[in-house]
Amino acid sequence: MGRSPCCCRDASVKKGPWTEEEDKTLVEYIQKRGGNVGRWRGLPKAAGLNRCGKSCRLRWTNYLRPDIKRGNFSDDEERLIITLHAGLGNKWSTIATHLEGRTDNEIKNYWNTHIRKKLMRMGVDPVTHQQLPPAEQSHDHLPEALLWAAAVASLGGLDTGALMQAQLLQQLLRTIGSNNSTTGLIANLAAANTMLNSSSSIVPNQMDYLQPDYLCNTPSFAEQHVVQQQQLTNDTSPGTSSFAAAEPADQLCNTAASYDVAPAGDWSPAQEFGGLLEPMMELPGLCSLEGDSFWEDILEESYRL
């Protein structure tokens, strides 16, 4: 199927920034039709605009639509974008459906101009959401735990219960094993605590993983891993991997609970550690790492050591 001819190729069709008059014409035309645009291709002629239909659609969907939210992105929105991006990749339109009033273009721009750089500074690969190899990190002198914590934070609420438990366990093992400095201990504990405290609006709060109900109904990491392996073994057709990254975001929410396996049991390490860590300190979400005095203090201390 070849590319269809587009009116955009017509040299007489105006390009570039829209004028107020053009905006007004477009808005009035669409409002007159009760918001029902019909065919975009025929719209410019019908509305009296010397524009490509494509251009009109873009102008309407990205700028003129009445339900568009303007202004800076909130921390929650930023966290949500990171979380969704970790699971969906550059599916900007899909991501946009989860942020009321935000357009795919706006989210894409915000990602490229803000979040991407932020993650890079934190030593997190914005594509894979994994910790970058030390050589590629811009802050490879920072404590490893902070980078780990940043990577975890970048995942936001994407994690399944299994991922959370695995990360938490790893963090706590590091905590136990960190005997070289107070900073290391604090940073490791902080990272672990952040995993417990951070939250997202589209997935269960990570603290949910520590609730008895959740844990009783959520398979352990090992169990989930076995299930995933079994599913991969049984189903080798492409595109049907059980791995969360291939699933739509709204399905991610239910990933952990969707496994058809026996309950994890009455006891979980996370349950125990959660009780230990929770009263220890209240920490901010690491997505707001920059500009946060708590983290700045830790960083400063680490530089001195």
Add this chain to the structure above:
DNA sequence: AAATGACGCAACCGCTACTGT
């Protein structure tokens, strides 16, 4: 004050997916 570079955003381009014939 002028020049330069960095940044952010709106808009465009080209491709793919979807739908109707």
Add this chain to the structure above:
DNA sequence: GACAGTAGCGGTTGCGTCATT
């Protein structure tokens, strides 16, 4: 099933604005 027309998506570009030298 093949084809044509169209909408929508994601990557990229261009330009205005702001910060720095």
